[in-house]
Amino acid sequence: MSSHSAEVAADFKDALQDLKLNSRPEISNLTIIAKENTEHAQAISRELETHIRTTRPEWKLPALYVLDSIVKNVGTPYTVYLGRDLYRTFMDAYVIMDSGTRKAMEGLLKTWKQPVPESMDARPVFQPEVTRDIENALIKFRTVAVQQQALSQRPGMQQNMPARPMPNVPWGNTPTPPQNVPRFAAPNDPRVRQPFPPAQNYGQYPSTGTPPVQYPAVQPSPQPVSSLDLEQLKTDLAKLIATTKDNFASNPSNVSTQAQLKALLGLETILRTQTLLPQQLEQIRNQIQLSSRPTAPTPAFAPPVSAPAPVIPSPQPQPLPNFPPALAQLLANTRPPVPPSSTPVPASLSLADMLRTVTTPSQSSSAPPSMPSFYSHPFAPVPPPVSTPVLVPVPAPAPAPAPNMATPTANLAQLLARFNPPAPTPASSQPVPLPQFLAQLPPAPPAHGSAEWLLNALKGFGTSGTPVNSTPVASEPMTRQASAPKLQNEVELTTASMKMPRLHLISRLYEAIPNICVTCGRRFESTPQGREKKARHMDWHFKVKDPDAAKRGIHRSWYISEKEWVEYQEVDETSPDQVSNGAPGAAAVVKKATKDKYVSVPDIALGRAPCPICQEEFKDHWLVEENDFVWMDAVKVNGRIYHATCWEEYSKGAGIATPSTPDSVLGKRKAEVSTPASGKKVRAY
Amino acid sequence: MISLPGLNLTSAPPELLSDPQSTLTRTQDLSANTEYRFEVAFTRSLTIRLLSGTAEFFGTELAPSSAYTFQGTKGAIYTWHGCRLEIVGEAESEYTAEETQMMSYANAHFALESLREKSLHTGDIGPRVLVVGTENAGKTSVVKILTSYAVKFGRQPVIVNLDPRQGMLSVPGSFSAAAFSSIVDIEDGWGSSPISGPSPVPVKMPLVYHYGLANPEEGKLFRPLVTRMALAVTSRLEEDRASRQAGFIIDTPGAISQGKAGVYENIEHIISEFSVNVLFVLGSERLYSDLTRKYSNRIPEESVSVIRLDKSGGCVHRDETYMKQFRQAQIRAYFFGQAGDNALGPNSQMVDFDDLSIFKIIEASSEHNSSFRPGGGGDDDDAYSSGIEIYEKVTPSSMIQNSLLAITTASVNDGQEVIRDSSVRGYIYVADVDDLKKKVKLLSPQPGHTPPNAMVLGSFPEDIPGLVG
Ligand SMILES: Nc1ncnc2c1ncn2[C@@H]1O[C@H](COP(=O)(O)OP(=O)(O)OP(=O)(O)O)[C@@H](O)[C@H]1O
Numbered sequence A: 001m002s003s004h005s006a007e008v009a010a011d012f013k014d015a016l017q018d019l020k021l022n023s024r025p026e027i028s029n030l031t032i033i034a035k036e037n038t039e040h041a042q043a044i045s046r047e048l049e050t051h052i053r054t055t056r057p058e059w060k061l062p063a064l065y066v067l068d069s070i071v072k073n074v075g076t077p078y079t080v081y082l083g084r085d086l087y088r089t090f091m092d093a094y095v096i097m098d099s100g101t102r103k104a105m106e107g108l109l110k111t112w113k114q115p116v117p118e119s120m121d122a123r124p125v126f127q128p129e130v131t132r133d134i135e136n137a138l139i140k141f142r143t144v145a146v147q148q149q150a151l152s153q154r155p156g157m158q159q160n161m162p163a164r165p166m167p168n169v170p171w172g173n174t175p176t177p178p179q180n181v182p183r184f185a186a187p188n189d190p191r192v193r194q195p196f197p198p199a200q201n202y203g204q205y206p207s208t209g210t211p212p213v214q215y216p217a218v219q220p221s222p223q224p225v226s227s228l229d230l231e232q233l234k235t236d237l238a239k240l241i242a243t244t245k246d247n248f249a250s251n252p253s254n255v256s257t258q259a260q261l262k263a264l265l266g267l268e269t270i271l272r273t274q275t276l277l278p279q280q281l282e283q284i285r286n287q288i289q290l291s292s293r294p295t296a297p298t299p300a301f302a303p304p305v306s307a308p309a310p311v312i313p314s315p316q317p318q319p320l321p322n323f324p325p326a327l328a329q330l331l332a333n334t335r336p337p338v339p340p341s342s343t344p345v346p347a348s349l350s351l352a353d354m355l356r357t358v359t360t361p362s363q364s365s366s367a368p369p370s371m372p373s374f375y376s377h378p379f380a381p382v383p384p385p386v387s388t389p390v391l392v393p394v395p396a397p398a399p400a401p402a403p404n405m406a407t408p409t410a411n412l413a414q415l416l417a418r419f420n421p422p423a424p425t426p427a428s429s430q431p432v433p434l435p436q437f438l439a440q441l442p443p444a445p446p447a448h449g450s451a452e453w454l455l456n457a458l459k460g461f462g463t464s465g466t467p468v469n470s471t472p473v474a475s476e477p478m479t480r481q482a483s484a485p486k487l488q489n490e491v492e493l494t495t496a497s498m499k500m501p502r503l504h505l506i507s508r509l510y511e512a513i514p515n516i517c518v519t520c521g522r523r524f525e526s527t528p529q530g531r532e533k534k535a536r537h538m539d540w541h542f543k544v545k546d547p548d549a550a551k552r553g554i555h556r557s558w559y560i561s562e563k564e565w566v567e568y569q570e571v572d573e574t575s576p577d578q579v580s581n582g583a584p585g586a587a588a589v590v591k592k593a594t595k596d597k598y599v600s601v602p603d604i605a606l607g608r609a610p611c612p613i614c615q616e617e618f619k620d621h622w623l624v625e626e627n628d629f630v631w632m633d634a635v636k637v638n639g640r641i642y643h644a645t646c647w648e649e650y651s652k653g654a655g656i657a658t659p660s661t662p663d664s665v666l667g668k669r670k671a672e673v674s675t676p677a678s679g680k681k682v683r684a685y
Numbered sequence B: 001m002i003s004l005p006g007l008n009l010t011s012a013p014p015e016l017l018s019d020p021q022s023t024l025t026r027t028q029d030l031s032a033n034t035e036y037r038f039e040v041a042f043t044r045s046l047t048i049r050l051l052s053g054t055a056e057f058f059g060t061e062l063a064p065s066s067a068y069t070f071q072g073t074k075g076a077i078y079t080w081h082g083c084r085l086e087i088v089g090e091a092e093s094e095y096t097a098e099e100t101q102m103m104s105y106a107n108a109h110f111a112l113e114s115l116r117e118k119s120l121h122t123g124d125i126g127p128r129v130l131v132v133g134t135e136n137a138g139k140t141s142v143v144k145i146l147t148s149y150a151v152k153f154g155r156q157p158v159i160v161n162l163d164p165r166q167g168m169l170s171v172p173g174s175f176s177a178a179a180f181s182s183i184v185d186i187e188d189g190w191g192s193s194p195i196s197g198p199s200p201v202p203v204k205m206p207l208v209y210h211y212g213l214a215n216p217e218e219g220k221l222f223r224p225l226v227t228r229m230a231l232a233v234t235s236r237l238e239e240d241r242a243s244r245q246a247g248f249i250i251d252t253p254g255a256i257s258q259g260k261a262g263v264y265e266n267i268e269h270i271i272s273e274f275s276v277n278v279l280f281v282l283g284s285e286r287l288y289s290d291l292t293r294k295y296s297n298r299i300p301e302e303s304v305s306v307i308r309l310d311k312s313g314g315c316v317h318r319d320e321t322y323m324k325q326f327r328q329a330q331i332r333a334y335f336f337g338q339a340g341d342n343a344l345g346p347n348s349q350m351v352d353f354d355d356l357s358i359f360k361i362i363e364a365s366s367e368h369n370s371s372f373r374p375g376g377g378g379d380d381d382d383a384y385s386s387g388i389e390i391y392e393k394v395t396p397s398s399m400i401q402n403s404l405l406a407i408t409t410a411s412v413n414d415g416q417e418v419i420r421d422s423s424v425r426g427y428i429y430v431a432d433v434d435d436l437k438k439k440v441k442l443l444s445p446q447p448g449h450t451p452p453n454a455m456v457l458g459s460f461p462e463d464i465p466g467l468v469g
């Protein structure tokens, strides 16, 4: 990228940063920049993609409208550059949106399959291959979502989805603005693009009350599975359950039989209550057949130490595999991310867990747990490719607390995810990496419809604050990892003990806290609490990402005093009181209680004058929301600072209006930021 | 006092050399349990990005695909699982090391975790750790690793820095303590103390004292300050459950591990004031055996586990030139922040001579030195606190130009011990002294009023000419 290109891209980025609404002039302005700088189209496209990927969920749609406006009004080369990764750009945003925004996006997609209205060019906006991939994914996504909904028995779930609704954005009335700027028309361009009529509905979708989008019946997989007899499957399953029950009855203390039984019953519930894709049925059938066979206590092979070669970002989506590798093989090759010895079984087993349990020979419960944890890498390590597979006994199914059958919500998708591994390589020769972690592998754009992608989609649910899982959350332990098993005296505090290799413990630093923040590297547990914390943590990242900060002259603050330090309570950015409760953008202004008013510590012009009414000195408090020292219970009136309470008392009779706390760096978010419970203690990030 | 905010302040950063070579991008594959060691000059920069796998920098994990830029840094990217890095820029030296001490440092962490688990039940203070060792043995690196791992485990340890040669969350010449509840900054030493705006990595809240000398073995300040800090940290742990359970870790200067005839007065003083119960000795066999002998036969309540940790082969000697640049960079960062998006805008102001009450530390002559009672037993600080002249009051003159003044929390009328024991609000820099007009141009971290408190001037850190360009 030439330096000029970088400059243009930076300008474009600046303008994008300000785009928070579906604003016609701003979108039009961005389109003009793109139009006038087609020689830098690549850099601009990259910037736009990055912005859509990284900006807050509620700002993604306006940015997508920019994309839409550019491809329709400018066309090539943007259609080429943006088309390459459109799948990812679109889907990454789609999965974290609320249903209203999703509809709007579906509306956009629909128009991309058509020619630009009133254009002489009859070709669709984007190449059919590009849009088709997205459509396939949408079908799959909806299937999963519907099933999740069915499973979760929480009809309101869609509305509770992560992304925040944007009540203030009147997209029904403001489609991407028609571009009437005359110079847009380049008469000699064969692909001349006329402004499309505003009637082209964007946001007001569905405008006619007809069902959303008439999707062509695209099968996610060409494999015909209609021959599968659902009833037969149910019968087989029932038989298997009966046998397992017998086994369990004759040996009630066998934990693994018990777990197996629970898993089978879970499967049965799913079969009964849901409409599954033929593929899924096929896989379940295979599974049942496999489980019905008497099993020998064979140790399974863990994935070889080396995971697959680094996934190189490929602009071309990979083809869907024709035949998904056998589920059993996949499962055999997939270890849970945490060592079985060190992690309590989550309250609700995932379907994948269930299936694994089903296949695990009960005898294996006696297999000694070795150190599989170290070999299940959080990321696919690249070098060196070790070809010797490491023999690791199958971890015994952890003695499970009864899996909560009502809430295996994430499960089906996990199962689904395993249907479409990233590449159609036979599982036996290519180890399947832990998809959860692969999903975090930044340089690898998940292949469409791949396991990673679906898991990503599910992650989206988790990270955005609404735990998919409705398992009740236990009261917050004091430390973030109190749930981790104890180390006890595993590592003695002696010089000799320091030298002993204990690689298995390293999983405590990685796999046990699998949910990494890609911005800063902080990790979170994959528990409901962990997800909540991560959501608040991500919110914090957004909060402090202030593009204008540099211009405002930030300075170092004075250190706090000894007394303040002794009394100081660290505030973790993931603790609940750091986050606003209201939806961002909501206009509701919460009136602050008088004593919660504050002013920034004044500069020299005012000095540190005491309150003119009571003559008491003000004390500096570190206020997290302002990221600055402030005086609490203070108002500024006519250039002087009073205690807010003193002033209120004084002004009661006089009818003088009390000024409100000045706008903070956070702009309108300020209104919903909770005020500190106590002015006593200073706080910081 | 007049505030002159518009004085057009720019820091004078070392000029970045840029040549086409230095922007070459390369990838570096690391296999599990190895590290990529590098040294980058202050005039260059090296940007490292994790492409795949996992990697950590002194215990803090690199976020996938984030770019980390290092300048004036000697360090290592370690991987437990193998990784691929993308590296841009020019290193003075770089190589991959197969043999590291990370397993033993991780073991040290896990051993401390066992103690923390216990303190969760007993309610007692968690492990009280002291790290000693000769210069450049890797003490600070180990403290960082232990801190990062503890934070990753959701702990909130208090970290205490008693090494004046290198500040923690503050300038050199200071001692500080801070509880770490958020990740340790990768690019910026220990991270940043609070600033008036958003910070991309959560800021840390330090308690800062001014020591003002280079060597802890001289002068009358080291031990009383240790006593004072022990008091503050202990009080904090009374109130703060999370930190209480996590305990604290103390980093020290190499000088106190020198010892005199096998006696280590300052180490002993720290151990007794902070009730240290875990002592990590880095490197030196001799130091280890001396300290083991001293602490092995104690009654259980006062027992100290003395553990030797091997020195990492990556530790490099840092010569005076490097250390000086390092200190200047720390001071510059205090006022100006990190270059780029995280820049800070300090404030310049003109004050009258009368506005400044400067207390200069009297440097101990060799005779003064002998006033330390040999053999330690410095449990009571009265022995060296009453009636001793610690400071002399000085009027501003060109002598103080380019130096750093510590603004204490003590009033100008307070006794010398009070001034000595008081924490500092911050530092100001004397940019210019006009002897004729009796005016001083100061650089203050923030606009407004500099507190009219007692200010302390020490001989360390040394003058920093040209901080304001
Ligand atoms: N494994 C490593 N690879 C590369 N550099 C390292 C490694 N460990 C430490 N260093 C570097 O070696 C130098 C000395 O390490 P460190 O500062 O931890 O030692 P120290 O004992 O604290 O020194 P001092 O006595 O000066 O306080 C530092 O610059 C540090 O970054």
Ligand SMILES: [Mg+2]
Pocket: B139, B140, B141, B163, B166, B251, B252, B253
């Ligand atoms: Mg050190």
Ligand SMILES: [Zn+2]
Pocket: A517, A518, A519, A520, A521, A522, A537, A541
């Ligand atoms: Zn983060």
Ligand SMILES: [Zn+2]
Pocket: A611, A612, A613, A614, A615, A616, A642, A643, A646
């Ligand atoms: Zn008042």
